[in-house]
Amino acid sequence: MYIRYGIIPISLLHFIISIISIYLMKFQLFLFLHLFLLLSCQPREKKKELTLWYNQPAANWDEALPIGNGHAGAMVFGGAEKEQLSLNENTLYSGEPADVFKEVKVTPETFERVVDLLKKKEYVAANEIVCKNWLGRLHQYYQPLGDLFITNNKEGEITAYKRDLNLSQAIANTEFTQNGIKYKREVFASNPDNVIVMRITSDRADGIDISLQFTSPHPTARQEVQDNLLVLQGQAPGYVERRTFEQIEAWGDQYKHPELYDKEGNRKFDKRVLYGEEIENKGMLFEAQLKPVFPGKGEYETTESGLRIYNTQEVYLVMALATSFNGYDKSPSREGIDPAVKATEILSKAETRSYPKLKERHTKDYKELFDRVSLTLPSEEEQLKKPTDERITQFAQQADPDLAALLYQFGRYLMISGSRPGGQPLNLQGLWNKDVTPPWNSGYTMNINTEMNYWMAEPTQLAECHEPLFHLIKELSVTGAETARTMYNRRGWVGHHNTSIWRESLPNDNVPTASFWPMVQGWLSSHLWEHYLYTGDKEFLQKEAYPILKGAAAFYADWLIDDGEGHLVTPAGISPENTFLTEKGERAALSMGPTMDMAIIKETFSRTIQASVILDRDKDLREELEEKLSLLLPYRIGKRGQLQEWMYDFEESDPRHRHLSHLYGFHPGDQITADKTPELFKAVEKTLNLRGDEASGWSMGWKINFWARMQDGNRAYKIITNLFNPVGFGEQKRRGGGLYRNMFDAHPPFQIDGNFGFTAGVTEMLMQSHAGFIQLLPALPDVWATGEITGLKARGNFEIHMRWQHNQLEEATLRSLAGEKCIVRTQLPVIVKKKGQIIARSSPVESMDKTFHEVNFNTEKGSTYLISNEEK
Numbered sequence: 001m002y003i004r005y006g007i008i009p010i011s012l013l014h015f016i017i018s019i020i021s022i023y024l025m026k027f028q029l030f031l032f033l034h035l036f037l038l039l040s041c042q043p044r045e046k047k048k049e050l051t052l053w054y055n056q057p058a059a060n061w062d063e064a065l066p067i068g069n070g071h072a073g074a075m076v077f078g079g080a081e082k083e084q085l086s087l088n089e090n091t092l093y094s095g096e097p098a099d100v101f102k103e104v105k106v107t108p109e110t111f112e113r114v115v116d117l118l119k120k121k122e123y124v125a126a127n128e129i130v131c132k133n134w135l136g137r138l139h140q141y142y143q144p145l146g147d148l149f150i151t152n153n154k155e156g157e158i159t160a161y162k163r164d165l166n167l168s169q170a171i172a173n174t175e176f177t178q179n180g181i182k183y184k185r186e187v188f189a190s191n192p193d194n195v196i197v198m199r200i201t202s203d204r205a206d207g208i209d210i211s212l213q214f215t216s217p218h219p220t221a222r223q224e225v226q227d228n229l230l231v232l233q234g235q236a237p238g239y240v241e242r243r244t245f246e247q248i249e250a251w252g253d254q255y256k257h258p259e260l261y262d263k264e265g266n267r268k269f270d271k272r273v274l275y276g277e278e279i280e281n282k283g284m285l286f287e288a289q290l291k292p293v294f295p296g297k298g299e300y301e302t303t304e305s306g307l308r309i310y311n312t313q314e315v316y317l318v319m320a321l322a323t324s325f326n327g328y329d330k331s332p333s334r335e336g337i338d339p340a341v342k343a344t345e346i347l348s349k350a351e352t353r354s355y356p357k358l359k360e361r362h363t364k365d366y367k368e369l370f371d372r373v374s375l376t377l378p379s380e381e382e383q384l385k386k387p388t389d390e391r392i393t394q395f396a397q398q399a400d401p402d403l404a405a406l407l408y409q410f411g412r413y414l415m416i417s418g419s420r421p422g423g424q425p426l427n428l429q430g431l432w433n434k435d436v437t438p439p440w441n442s443g444y445t446m447n448i449n450t451e452m453n454y455w456m457a458e459p460t461q462l463a464e465c466h467e468p469l470f471h472l473i474k475e476l477s478v479t480g481a482e483t484a485r486t487m488y489n490r491r492g493w494v495g496h497h498n499t500s501i502w503r504e505s506l507p508n509d510n511v512p513t514a515s516f517w518p519m520v521q522g523w524l525s526s527h528l529w530e531h532y533l534y535t536g537d538k539e540f541l542q543k544e545a546y547p548i549l550k551g552a553a554a555f556y557a558d559w560l561i562d563d564g565e566g567h568l569v570t571p572a573g574i575s576p577e578n579t580f581l582t583e584k585g586e587r588a589a590l591s592m593g594p595t596m597d598m599a600i601i602k603e604t605f606s607r608t609i610q611a612s613v614i615l616d617r618d619k620d621l622r623e624e625l626e627e628k629l630s631l632l633l634p635y636r637i638g639k640r641g642q643l644q645e646w647m648y649d650f651e652e653s654d655p656r657h658r659h660l661s662h663l664y665g666f667h668p669g670d671q672i673t674a675d676k677t678p679e680l681f682k683a684v685e686k687t688l689n690l691r692g693d694e695a696s697g698w699s700m701g702w703k704i705n706f707w708a709r710m711q712d713g714n715r716a717y718k719i720i721t722n723l724f725n726p727v728g729f730g731e732q733k734r735r736g737g738g739l740y741r742n743m744f745d746a747h748p749p750f751q752i753d754g755n756f757g758f759t760a761g762v763t764e765m766l767m768q769s770h771a772g773f774i775q776l777l778p779a780l781p782d783v784w785a786t787g788e789i790t791g792l793k794a795r796g797n798f799e800i801h802m803r804w805q806h807n808q809l810e811e812a813t814l815r816s817l818a819g820e821k822c823i824v825r826t827q828l829p830v831i832v833k834k835k836g837q838i839i840a841r842s843s844p845v846e847s848m849d850k851t852f853h854e855v856n857f858n859t860e861k862g863s864t865y866l867i868s869n870e871e872k
Contacts, residue, residue: 050409052388052743053164054078057174061086061434062728062740062750065165065172067196069189070420070468072321073431074148074196076187078163078174083150083185085196087288090424090431091325093501094240094273095140096282098331100504101256104136106488115561115571115592123588130516130572130590136506137256139498141240142427142442144434145286145321146216146232150200153209153310154178165742167406167413170366171359181207190362191420193350197358199316206311208298213306214288217436220275225302232288233340236323238279238333241272242437243509251510273436284332285324287339289347292317295355316355320346328475328503369416372461373791375408375762377401377784389741393730396721399783404720404762410743411456411759414752415465419453424501425468426453430752439749444472446520447497447576448659449698452753454527455668455705455760458534459767461793466531470544472503473524477548480505480521484555488518492554495520497576513577513589518559519570519597521552522604526668529607533795536818538614546611550618553608553625556601560628561592567633569593569647570601576661580650593633593647595662603669605629635665635672635680642690643683656692658699660706663687667702667709670770674711674848681848685710693719697737697745701757708764708779711848716765717781723758767802769794773823773854776802776867777809796820798859802867812867819861825854829870832857841870 057079058064064075064086075086110133117126156179163174175184187198202208214223214232221234239259241248245267248257254265259279262268275283292300298312309315322343324336350358379402383391391403418431428449433442444450450469457466480493483505488494496507497517508515528545531537560568575594579587605625612622638649645652645662663684665671672680688706693715695703700723707716725738727746737746737754745754765779766789774794788803797820802812809826816822824830825845832840832855842853859865 049169050167050406051164052167052406052410053162054387054389054741055162057161057163058742060728062744062746063742065163065742066414066417066430066432066744067165067170067172067187067189068417068431069191069194069196070416070418070423070431070465071191071194072196073189073417074187075432075434076163076165076172076174078172080158080161080174080176080178080183081152083152083174085148085150085187085198086432086434087145087147087196087321088431088433089145089286089321089323090142090418091323091501092143092145092236092284092286093140093325094143094237094283094436095500095502096238096284096331096333097329097502099239099259099282100139100502100506101137102483102486102506103256104134104487104506106134110134111571118572118590118592119564121583123582123590124586126572127512127588127590131251131510131512134507135509135515136504137253137509138241138243139441139443139500139504139508140502141237141242141436141438142429142433142500143236143284143436144217145288146214146218146221146234148288148290148319149213149215150198151211151213152178153211153308154181154207167409168367168370169363170370170413170417171363183207188359188362189417190350190358190365192361192365193353193358194320194346195350195358196319196321197316197350197355197362198319199314199355199359201314203313205297205313208312208315209308209310211303211305211308212290212292212317214290217434218275220283223306225307228292228300228307230290230307234286235276235281235333236284236286237273237275237436238282239274240437242441243272245272247510253509256509282331282333285336285339286322287343288319288321289343290317290319291347291351293351293355316358318347318350318358320344320350322346325501328479328501366416369462369464370409370412373409373412374789375405376788377405378786379403388743389726389729392724392739392741392743393726395724401784401787403724404784407739407743407755408759408762411755412460412462414755415457415460415462418752419465419468421464421467423468425450425472426752426756428751428753432752441498441500444499445497446495446499446524447514447517447661448702449751449753451523451527451668452698452701452757452760454756456756456763458530459763459769459793460759461791461799463531463535463793466527469524469527470531472499473528473548474544475503476505476524477521477551479503481551488555488559490555490558492551492556492558493521494518494555495524513574513579516572516590517574517576518555519573519600521548521555522600523664525549525552525604526607529611530795534793534797536797536820541611542615546608546615546617549604549608549611550621553604554621556604557624557628560601560632563592563633563647566631567593568628568631569633570597573597575645575659577659578645578657578661579653580646581653582650587653591646591648591650595635595643595645595647596664598633598635599662599665599669599671602629602632602671603665605632635683637679637683640686640690641683642687643680655690656694658696660687660691660699660702663706667705667764673771675771678848693722694736695722696747697723697739697754698747698751698757700737701745701754701761704758704761705764708761709768709770711778713765713779713781713784716761716779717783720758720761723754763792767792767794767800769796769798773825774798774800774814775825776800776812777804777827778825780804780807782807796822798822809867809869811869814859814865814867816859816861816863816865819859821856822859822865823854823856824867825852826867827852829853830855830867831870833866833868834863839865
């Protein structure tokens, strides 16, 4: 046996070197060649596999491990005696589009009355009119499909147990020993084949004896066995309502719920989840099909509970999930796709491929996205040997940078697994939900949460995963145009703070702090604009982004009124989910011109104007927006030095409220920066200090982004430490949100936006590009003294790789994908090289009472540039 360098045996290399050394009589050359040989023959360091791993099965859903392909997904429990896969298909919702409540209208009379009351500072009275006349009802609910149970029919003690989620491969693994036999399961959700696949192996020829069974929380569901095909068929509820009867009746909202009440307002049922004949057989149909495949020998038989598989050493299960969903505007029960036909088609294609081929196609597809970005933050070797849940419990006591990097990549894993072209965007629970009546409907909450899900998409090079959100925005702009016309009698399109797969665009029901918020179209439009900034795709701007932006701007232009002091403001609005104290000491939410309203409108007008100029169209609209932009109510600084949340300097009912909506112009917007608006920048800092660091899970995700933009890495890291608060396990019991054992974000309950907010926030700590330049390591905390990140994307279509030592940039490479001019800001002086030649040197700039260094250079499309410390 010999070490190989390339394909040349080491013995032959030694012989060649000896001949050369004798001939040349150059000892130095001899030594050099031997050194070259020794270095070259060192085995390459294998890239570390990123895994979450545990020494025990999941005790509940919040401990199970998620897999998904952007359409279908599962939570894998990893039980040795009984495995459970909790199944979801991301088009499975309750309700139907025809049942969306639309009988809401802002009449001229109620509009004038509300505005008059608000001008007189009669906030509570104005709110009562809005709640009575301008609100609708809750949207419909994301549904679980069912569960697959795999019972181990063998008996005996379980030893050597381990389960993990390999983020590098997107495969969940479970392994254990029973009666001296080693068992292993691996399960993944393949996007190319749109199936969930589980391979089960043992190291004995007849070691496997298992029983398969589908169950479902839906009483309409039925399981049947067709030869060796296990099938689950069912129908989702035609209607679900989480408001209690008492709430609905106290509000006088019976007329909004004809499914539950007759015309006289009497209850028709004693329940609020309706199936089948209770709801005229409305509701989405669904089907799951599972087929076992034996690479070698194996037997199966039908049982009372389902399907038994035995007398085999290896089997893999191929499962397809489908629904009758056929579009946001089509009845799934009358105009839907046949889920049986769809599932059969998916399964028939997949089962023609061997397990190795299915796995190969899955990993190749997944890694093409996941491997674009890597993050290295070293921890102590002993920490790496501990299971993930133990490391979470110890995070606050001992810094574990590698675990933070793992959570960072977990966010990217969840994005790839949950959001793919052709599928639905990630909702409050992403792709994964177990409840028929889930928290907050498991819907799209668009006053922060839906948008937070996608902040990381562009900078972490997952732009493809952004596409489902773009599709939702386009569909919502259609229903929203109808709402703008029929409810408001305004141009353009409008949405409010919640929607579902049916793209409801009217306000929700009687929640004064959240429901009346006709502002979402501007925030959603910003995602399209950001995609343009990152890619420079002018065709996308013209065909996709601009029509959406234009419609949002047109609605706002019609919605604004004069505040009586020469400023344009929104006539009635809220700062999402927060309240203030009036001069009378009353608690209120509704007022004119809340800061977030004005920030979103300013951003939307500015970007629509820019797009109009770039595309050279709609001059009349552009001139209208330019005039109104100049008249918008400006930001105001309050008596405590904070950025005001409302038009007036109200006192907050809850000074530590989880929402910081009035900071929208600071993040995710770009209106407030240290260079452009230093006074507002300081007011934002004061606001953040007043609100404090404790928060729910998703709010901590936002605060990490805020402190990163504030360029305070240690303060951002303090929020990160708070986020690593074990919820539902471990000895520490801090208040507020944190992480479940499976690293899902805990609001609590589970909300996936906190995971994505964390990944976005860490990206902002390491690189920012919102202020007109690329800033490297703007908010690096002391505990991340050494590290490396590759593959980040900056606005202007630049790809960034960098590494640092002793908390200082060591080297960065920048690849220009569009040939745009580039400005880079760093802490230390740097030089820029192209092909070994210095092409630019940095110059000092002052910002935030500090000296930075900025280098400005032209780039060529496809070229790579080296940025390094000038003192090296």
